[in-house]
Each structure stands twice: as C-alpha cells, then as structure tokens.
Amino acid sequence: MTINASGWRPELGSSKTDGPATFTGNRGLMLEEALIFEIGDSETTGVDIADMAPATSRLGGLARERTIGLPGLSEPETVRHYTRLSRQNYGIDLGFFPLGSCTMKHNPRLNEKMARLPGFADIHPLQPVDTVQGALGVINELAVWLIKLTGMHGVAMSPKAGAHGELCGILCIKAALEARGEGHRNVILVPESAHGTNPATAAFAGYSVEDIPATPEGRVDTAALKARLGPDVAGVMITNPNTCGLFERDLKEISDAVHAVGGYVYCDGANFNAIVGRVRPGDLGVDAMHINLHKTFSTPHGGGGPGSGPVVLSEALSPFGPLPFTARYADGHIALIEEETAGDDHPHTFGRMVAFHGQMGMFTRALSYIMSHGADGLRQVAEDAVLNANYVLRSLEDVLDAPFAHSGPCMHEALFSDNGMAEGFTTLDIAKGLIDEGFHPMTVYFPLVVHGAMLVEPTETESKAAMDQFIGALRHVAGRAKAGDPALKSAPHFAPRARLDETLAARKPVLVWKDAPLAEAAE
Numbered sequence: 001m002t003i004n005a006s007g008w009r010p011e012l013g014s015s016k017t018d019g020p021a022t023f024t025g026n027r028g029l030m031l032e033e034a035l036i037f038e039i040g041d042s043e044t045t046g047v048d049i050a051d052m053a054p055a056t057s058r059l060g061g062l063a064r065e066r067t068i069g070l071p072g073l074s075e076p077e078t079v080r081h082y083t084r085l086s087r088q089n090y091g092i093d094l095g096f097f098p099l100g101s102c103t104m105k106h107n108p109r110l111n112e113k114m115a116r117l118p119g120f121a122d123i124h125p126l127q128p129v130d131t132v133q134g135a136l137g138v139i140n141e142l143a144v145w146l147i148k149l150t151g152m153h154g155v156a157m158s159p160k161a162g163a164h165g166e167l168c169g170i171l172c173i174k175a176a177l178e179a180r181g182e183g184h185r186n187v188i189l190v191p192e193s194a195h196g197t198n199p200a201t202a203a204f205a206g207y208s209v210e211d212i213p214a215t216p217e218g219r220v221d222t223a224a225l226k227a228r229l230g231p232d233v234a235g236v237m238i239t240n241p242n243t244c245g246l247f248e249r250d251l252k253e254i255s256d257a258v259h260a261v262g263g264y265v266y267c268d269g270a271n272f273n274a275i276v277g278r279v280r281p282g283d284l285g286v287d288a289m290h291i292n293l294h295k296t297f298s299t300p301h302g303g304g305g306p307g308s309g310p311v312v313l314s315e316a317l318s319p320f321g322p323l324p325f326t327a328r329y330a331d332g333h334i335a336l337i338e339e340e341t342a343g344d345d346h347p348h349t350f351g352r353m354v355a356f357h358g359q360m361g362m363f364t365r366a367l368s369y370i371m372s373h374g375a376d377g378l379r380q381v382a383e384d385a386v387l388n389a390n391y392v393l394r395s396l397e398d399v400l401d402a403p404f405a406h407s408g409p410c411m412h413e414a415l416f417s418d419n420g421m422a423e424g425f426t427t428l429d430i431a432k433g434l435i436d437e438g439f440h441p442m443t444v445y446f447p448l449v450v451h452g453a454m455l456v457e458p459t460e461t462e463s464k465a466a467m468d469q470f471i472g473a474l475r476h477v478a479g480r481a482k483a484g485d486p487a488l489k490s491a492p493h494f495a496p497r498a499r500l501d502e503t504l505a506a507r508k509p510v511l512v513w514k515d516a517p518l519a520e521a522a523e
Contacts, residue, residue, distance in 0.1 A: 040071025255285025
C-alpha cells in the first residue's frame, strides 16, 4: 500500500456519508470530537477543593454575579481531548507544507533546546541590566549578523512580527521626512506584486496608497513607477523577491529613482529566505526592510505567533529607529538604550514599538540557526530553496498553467493558475483534493494578479523524495480537475470534516460557544 509523505493512508478512510452508521459518530480513527464545553460540566471540577472560610469581599461593586461557566474536566479528560484534537491537525512534523510566501520549513530542535535554556527562558524584562548581560549579548550579536547579511547600517530588534516591522519602517520614513520639513509627502507607492500587508501598513500610518502595475512577466513596471514619482511621494513599498516568486531585478534602478525625488525605499523582507547570503538589500538601495525571524531563521510559525520582525535600516533612517536598542562598549559591557539613556546620542527616535525589548525566544533560536549554519550554510539555504522551487515549477508546468514560467527561473516559490480546468472546476477543488492525498494545500487565490492562483513554496528543508510525492499528488488531482471528475467537487472525503461553506464561515463566523439555553435566550 502506498503511503504519502504525511503517513496518511487515504485508501483506509471513508467519507462521513459512506459505510454503516456508528453509535459514536467515529469512523475508526477519524474521531468525532466534542467541544470541551460539551465534554465538561460547569457544575463539576476535576479537583476537590475545601469550602472557603467566610471572608469580607474587597471587590465592592466589581464582584461577579454569576459563575464563570468554564467546563470542569478531570486530568485524563483534558489530556485526551487535546490529544485527540492534535491528531486532526496537520503540522510540519507530519509532512510537507507547500504554503507560498510563508516559508513553513523544518525548525531544528537544537534551536528549540537553546531557547529553553534557563538563562534565556526564565529571565524577566524588568531585571537589572547587569543580571541579563548574556541575553543582551544574544540580541546584540544577532543584530550584528542581520546588519551584515543585509548590508544595512542599523537594526531595530523590537518589532514582534512582519507587519509590525513594516509599520516600524514606515514610521522611520515618516519621522525622517518630518525632520527635514517634508511631512507633506503623503503618498506611498505599492506594486501589484507586493504582499497584501504593505498597502494596509501604509494606510494605517496615514498615507494614501497608489498601485503600480506589473509587467506581463510579473515584475514591477519600472517605467510606470518612475512616471508617478513626484514631490508628494514619501516612498515605495516593494516586495523582493515578489509574490509572483520572481526577483525584482530593477530594484537598484527603482531605488535610485525614488531617492532622486527625495523618497525612501521600503522592502518587504518576508521572502528573504530566497536570497539570504546571496543578495544584500542594502546594496540595492533599500532604506528599511523587516526580516521575519519566524520564516528565515528558524522559529515556530503559525497559530498567531510567536513571531519576530526586526527592521534593518539604512544610514539615512537609522537615527529615527525606535527604542530600545543594545549598545556594546569597549570593555564588553552591553547597555540597553532606552528613553532615560538615549540623551543626545539618539534624539530623533520616533519612539517605542513595544513595552519591552522584543521576543527573547525568537532571538535565541535565530542566532542558534545562524551560528550553526555559518555564512556558507546560509547561502546554501537560499540556493536549495530556489532549486527546489524551480524543480516544482518545471515538474508541473505541463499539467498546470504557470503564467510566469516564461519569465526565467523563479525564486523560492512557484506560481500556477486554474486556467485549463474543466468547466466549473476551480483552484478550491484542487486544494480540497490535496487534503484527501494527505497534504496541506498550497496558498490559494494569492497573489491577486493571477486568476485562481496556486502558490507553492517547498523551502530548502524538503527532500527530492518528499517533493516527488507532492508533485505526483498534485499532478493526479490536476488531472482529475481537467477531466471533470465530479467526486473532486465534494472533496475532501478523508478528513474529519467535509467541505465547509467558506464564504459563510468568513462572513458569519461563530467564534464563541454558547450552551443551548443561553443561545435561545439571546435570540
């Protein structure tokens, strides 16, 4: 029996409607797991607690008037519930994650071990600086590496995610313009091939956003960008490599043009995994770029965090970077420069991004990753990621439409469209079919410049054998879509849940559990 990369055996499963009904609702190991509120009774608890002695309440009018309503479970019930749920999840430890623009790759366990060392994991942000010299040393050393790898002048370590880093960079640009009396510049140019967070960040910072079209080969229309430059333009936000999986080879020309009219260049560094050790953004005229440590440099990714998005800055923007930052002195002592100690050395900072200093666990993992790879290893990371993506692209371009295959080699991700499918079949059908094959689907319907987009990023950590299995599965599903296989329209069949109404789920999500009496009363 063939087993795919995730270890899932589709042949052994059965759909929720096939086969005899079972009393439990389960289908073998496809468990019908109830909500934790339905398992536990709010009137009971798994622990016996003695009655409390009478005491005078100090809460005044803030005392709770009714029970919290949390479910009471015993330890076995709790452990089994979450273990059963975990078996319904797909994770990087199960198989290949082809999500494009996400860099979902294997994270070495050595780096996890380093992050759990007591000297890093157990410290408190309010400890005296002299008691956390090791932790500050990690932050400072990582900062040095990030500056070297990007060819930039400075770095803000505190932003906690990619979009947070974008905001940091834009605020630096805003502060620099205001310092030279050009706060009237109110337009940020954003190419169509940029990440979706870029225009959102610019708008959040108070700028008007204008799109720059892409060329037929999927890169920024440099002529259109130059034609729009003027005294009202604060800068451009460009993603490189872009969301079409292509390197913006005109970036230096673009940077020179933007600088010539007094603007700044922000580069979205979410795809840095494709060029780390190969290209220094600073050499291309970039003024600010965030780096997703949780993509490029080995930290847990997904589930809403944790993340980390340091921002490297050019010499022009470094004076405006946020507090705090570390400073190493000649005697080896490391200080944390904050509002009280910035003084005349950092008078132009735009302020503070976070309450404390950043994500210590992420810093430790990232530095461990960098030191274990070394400069040559980081270069190989990029080379292998690009090689793998081109292998996927060329292995599938005969069965899936690849709109930019003619644009030369792709970078870290391969982009396909739903062009050529049988009538009525869409990208969503292919994605759901992949679930039956035991794979997490690729990124779908993004970037928006491609109809029915399918974006695949294999990263450098997948073997040829793993990619061959994924390629084989995708070829098979694409063949079914081209042939008009009606069973594909109802996929997935071998999953804990059948296909959902995703439009209804997005527009009318049910995010809070209510028991029946409360729900009826509310209605």
